Amino acid sequence: MNEKRSEQSGAARTGVRARGGSLAPGSVVGDGRYRLLAQFGIDERAGAHLWRARDGQLRRDVALTLLVGDPADAESARMARRTLERAAHAAKFSHDGVARVLDVLSLGSGITSSEGLLGVVVTEWTKGTDLIDLVAEHPVAPLTAARMVQKLAEAVEQAHHSGLVLGLDHPQRLRMTSDGALRLAFPGPLPDATLRDDVKAIGAVLYLLLTGRWALPGGPAAIPAAPHAPNGRLVPPRTLVPSVPQELSSLAVRTIEDGGHGGIRTSAAILQALGQAAAVEERTQLMKAQAAAGVKAEEDDGTVWTTKKPIKDKARRRKLALGVTVLVVAAVGILAWLGMLAISFFQNDPTSGGPPINVAQPTTSAQAPPPSTQAAPPPSTQTGQAQIGAAVAPSSASVYNPDGDGDNTSRAKNTVDGDPGTTWRTDQYNQQFPTIKQGVGIVASFDNPINLAKVTIAANSPGTVVELRAADSKNPNLSSTRVLGTATLNGQSTDITLPQPTQGQYFIIWITQLSKTGGKYQSQIGELTFLPAQ
Missing domain, CATH: 2.60.120.260 (Galactose-binding domain-like)
Structure with a gap:
């Protein structure tokens, strides 16, 4: 996984140098205000390089979406201007699911042509984990995935009501916050992105969380592409991961694919479907937990059940009878010995009671041993070196x-x-x-x-x-x-x-x-x- 990300980052930097730029950790952009710290991805479709940087004036970390291109290319410059305009409009939008846009820089206004950039979108830095790391080890649990995507869909619904396209159809633009929510960390929608693209992106994110695969074109090389059937249809998540509920599997496919009956085309519709699917999965998990608890209670009630008939084995019966006889004889012998001890204890013969004891004088056996015979302290105490104890887990x-x-x-x-x-x-x-x-x-x-x-x-x-x-x-x-x-x-x-x-x-x-x-x-x-x- 790390090797793939390294190859991707290397390719990205090579592309920048080819256009005359020089982007690497430690370099500065935006009239020297922002120092690049680490690259978190690249959206090849728009030449958008996603970086964490340090704001030298305000001394805080920020997220930069760097639009790389040749200023002499009129079409590239036009597309970059459209992206910057959309990002500037998004600066007025406020939602926990979208990082706040702090500034938008363009040629002649914050950046120069010598930097090899067509524009920069500056947003607040989102602490947490990127989606590639999130699904690197295993897919996310279905109910957790549904809840995560539900929060993101709420942001999309609110943005669409305001007439804004968020542009979250690339997994490296998203991050998971410390409280487990998904957030658009690198805003900057493509010039031709539509409201429908945002809806399809929600389905693709759900597909990614459930399977670890990306179902839209233009994804990063570090994430495998979702497979398609011979007829061209997207393979449902449940086919790849059988534990995925049918409702969530169908929801992801219906949201991504265009055409056909039962497709989901609006953010309001997917938000409602997500709520229903999450509720069904939550009830299913609850019933499984209750059933498991009932089985556990039955196992622990102390009752022993058996459906086997006794085995008729003459040899085993003879061995059992012999064992019982030996135990009876041993018990009789022990009782006889205890009786003899009791008789001896109550005899008046002074010689049978042991030596006389003077209660006024302590016996020598009770006296403390002389110093020379006392036990020596442990070697660690004698040398002054501490011994290692058992491990203690941090809180x-x-x-x-x-x-x-x-x-x-x-x-x-x-x-x-x-x-x-x-x-x-x-x-x-x-x-x-x-x-x-x-x-x-x-x-x-x-x-x-x-x-x-x-x-x-x-x-x-x-x-x-x-x-x-x-x-x-x-x-x-x-x-x-x-x-x-x-x-x-x-x-x-x-x-x-x-x-x-x-x-x-x-x-x-x-x-x-x-x-x-x-x-x-x-x-x-x-x-x-x-x-x-x-």
């Missing part, structure tokens, strides 16, 4: 990035979920730290302070250099944190053992150097294990 983990909004913030929890197979990874960079920023990391928070002695990092990112830092809060200034140890990741697991245990409630795994693969820089962490001193 939460989040991305720590004092230079911006963080990388893949929604996946930070994967580093402390107990499963090394689920990972968090940084953004992909074209230059090594600290060219773009000082670094990035994960801050682990504990409900109560622990006496940390060792951290184990499960990661497959050789060459990554990390620092273990202690902090006094969840979002501290980097200068206020303390370095406890450093390590270079190598192999599947790397340990950072502290010379002396450190008491603290917040610890940061701070990446100062990224792993390099194929000319790109990116690191990932599978699991963080925190081991306190005993």
Whole structure:
């Protein structure tokens, strides 16, 4: 997946250079105001390059839709002007499902022809995860997908009532926010986009969440295209993923395909159909949960049921009779022995009662042993070296990035979920730290302070250099944190053992150097294990 994204980004940058531009992390656009940080995709249909950037004047992250082209090409310039006009109109639109347009730059008004750009749409940055990462491991659960798309459809319905086309028919223009909602993060509709295109895009997004495939033309190379039957019809999601409910599968196809009976052509119609399909799926899940709970209750009521008849086996019956006889004889012998002990206990013979005991004087057996015979303390106590205790799980983990909004913030929890197979990874960079920023990391928070002695990092990112830092809060200034140890990741697991245990409630795994693969820089962490001193 990362290789495909790298190839795509490389192709995008090559296209920019061919037109005279030079877009790469660290370069600036818009009269030097916006410094490019990381590219998040490219919509080839419009030459729109999607970037996260840093606003040098307001010191905040923003999203840039860069329209790349040759100013001498009259048709390209006309199309870019149309896109910028539509984006400017969208600046008046306000909805949680659409990033707010902050500025629109055009030739002679914020950008120059030497930049190789025809225009720039500046919007607020949307924290979260892009759709490629969201479906990279597995499709989204049907009910969750329906709810996510329902929120996006509400934004489309409100925009269409205002006469606006949003232009969300490309998956890399969308991001999932930290609260699980879909949002148009890179507005800038194509010059000829229509209201119908927005509706079809909603169906395509639903199809993508359910199957991991994109059903409209012009999608990114990182996402497989949806298959079609020999008759040219779109293969329903349920055919690819049998767990998809029939209602949602049919809804996705009816929304995307043109013509035929039962097609969905308006945002209001798809919003109503989504609500009904989500309600049906929710009831289905509820009934399954209740049925599972009933089966569980029956299994746990203590009743033993059997439909087998007793086996008539003479040999087994003889063995059973012999075993019972042995048990009876053993029981009689034990009872006889206990009776003899009782008789002996109540005899008056003084010799049978043991030696006389003077209750006024303690026996020597009760006296404390001399110092020389006392047990020696454990070796760790004698040497002063702390022993490692059992691992303590943090209450939460989040991305720590004092230079911006963080990388893949929604996946930070994967580093402390107990499963090394689920990972968090940084953004992909074209230059090594600290060219773009000082670094990035994960801050682990504990409900109560622990006496940390060792951290184990499960990661497959050789060459990554990390620092273990202690902090006094969840979002501290980097200068206020303390370095406890450093390590270079190598192999599947790397340990950072502290010379002396450190008491603290917040610890940061701070990446100062990224792993390099194929000319790109990116690191990932599978699991963080925190081991306190005993």
